[in-house]
Amino acid sequence: MKPNEISVPARYFTQLFDHLESRGMPCRDVLSAAQVRSLNDPQTRLTQAQVCSLLSEATRLTGRHDLGFELGKLIKLNSHDILGYAFISAPTLDHIIRLASRYYRLMNPLFTLRYLRHATAAELLFQPVVTLPPEVFAFYCEMLAVSVHSQIMAITQGRQPPYDAYFPIPAPGHLVRYRELKGMRPHFGDIAMQGVRIVIDPCMLDVPLAMGDLRALRQAEERCKQLMHSFSEQGNWVEWVQMMLRGAEDSQPTLDELAAVLNISSRTLDRHLARQGISFRELSLGIRNERACDLLADARVAISQIAYRLGYTDVANFSRSFKKLNGVTPSEYRARLTPGYAPAGLPAASQMPA
Template identity: 45%
Template sequence: MQPFFLGKACATLSFLDLGLSFFDISGVSKTAAPVEVPARYYLRAAEVLLRMGVNVPQLLAAARIRIERLDRPDASLPFEQVEILVNEAFRLTGRSDFGIEVGRTLKLGSHSMVGYGMLSSPHADYALRLAARYFKLIMPAFRMRYRASAERAEVSFSPTQPMSHLCLQFHLEALVFATHCELRELLGGRAPPCEIYLSYAEPAHAARYSELDGARCHFGWDVMPGIRMVFSGDFTAYPLAMADPSALRLAEERCKELVRKAVAGGKISDWVAMMLREAGGSMPTQAELAQTLNLSPRTLDRYLQREGESFRALAKRVRHEKACALIEAGELSLTQIAYELGYSDAANFTRAFRREAGRSPSAHRESS
């Protein structure tokens, strides 16, 4: 799987972000159909699990996945089946680094026509722009951004599909390791040094991140769920050995055709709730989430209204759920919880919590 933080100072960056999320190319919301993702990546996951000694047929049966379906080149899976598969895989293996193991197995050829187009590109910059343009064909549950200047390049991923915390971390870790490995493949064996910013906390297997040669990892960095990889240098200065204009043209035409046929689904309100729930520290604003979907805040609110929701109501509900969980955990003081949730002080947090719960945070802690 292929591949955001350059700061406000880099206003002159060229920016390509044509990944699609809840919308097809006509911009029409598709809230009825469930999101389906390419099965080929989960076939790789099944191969990894087999090597770990897992009874894969039994696991696939639990996820309601037929093995013959995985073998078809164009096979796809409903994301609800992916959720079951990933969560069961963690339970059966006890391996918190399962996403890393899967990510390391992926090559550019794993991505079908998009990977073929990347390999045929004139240089690494073009390959990454192509990946961003057609990332929907690689993994519809995530969105890719690519930004570049003459001094720096940045790739990032964020989820466009609601998913459990475990499933989210599995995919983000697979994306980090796959991206790094595939850049090395593009560049003849060596990726340039980079800074990697990860939204999740440092995992128990953090030592494995030393396998990312030349990379420095920063855990718990972002408010919104996702990852960013910032590279020094100009990727247009990295010509590709397999550059082929004719093959690239054919690959791009095929990708355009596939994108026209692709339809993303899922409820936007579920995705917004997931992004708010998974955020570390203060929660993302409506404008920030709208930008992630390439929408205006007003348009995002209109889609939410169609589903009987509003951003304000979702944010209020999720913040209260997070407050209850933190209070019940008993690990942080009320002041620490207030700052964790973005309140200016404990008094404001206490008033807000009392309005929602009908009692103070202290009373809630005593009764939990």
């Protein structure tokens, strides 16, 4: 595995292949094709290339394209190692989702989870932090949504009211399987979305859970903080901060907020970034500008909406900040931008300062 390469826990794929093997699929052939010796070690992690190979070979051998759906149904609260223990000890569903959002990297560092709670609805937003092949992206979209459904229904004992799940992929050939998920209203085909969006009724979020144990929760969460800290130290601090900033949907996380996730001071986090030759402010401005360019490329998204999603208080502030970095206003950038072409004097979106 290359230094700083994003890898995922193998334990979820172990569940899938154990399930498939029990139905006669030769999983050793799949592991061999992906150059994975074994999935039995709970500490095993898989690179993105290995995940792609595993899924490609499993699909070829089984002829099935519903493996993401299948894995989603297998995942339970206790599938998530120490974080799963924290989930089981949490006092409410709201607390569980907040824990998942805070420590999502321990489950799936290829995606971020953003939790937004409103008076009449709660949203879970899953967004990729790396570019994934279409078939792998589709696998994860289905796995994420189906696993959320399975776990929420288990937590609420099936009392969660019907809700909506929005997928940025075409309707799959096994669409009929979604009838198995009582309460979910799936919506496919919104390719403008960058990830999976789940909107639920908040009525069950604060109902006390029978297994709630605050002392056990504190112990489990302390271990989660240590693991987050350890992963960040082993990897790249800049990469981690960029991932967290890219995962913010309707706000821009502050240095203090990101440091709190790692259970360190903001000064310590800033010092780690400085050792890699950059400041948090530079990263924050760069990612915000990167997101602005991506959003402006979609003419269907209003500039006022983009300003709000990036955390600006008004459109004027957004316009001034964008022009300072790019030399043009958001409106001018959008007017001049065409696929694969950048007019003289205006860099292509992929070449804009970051």
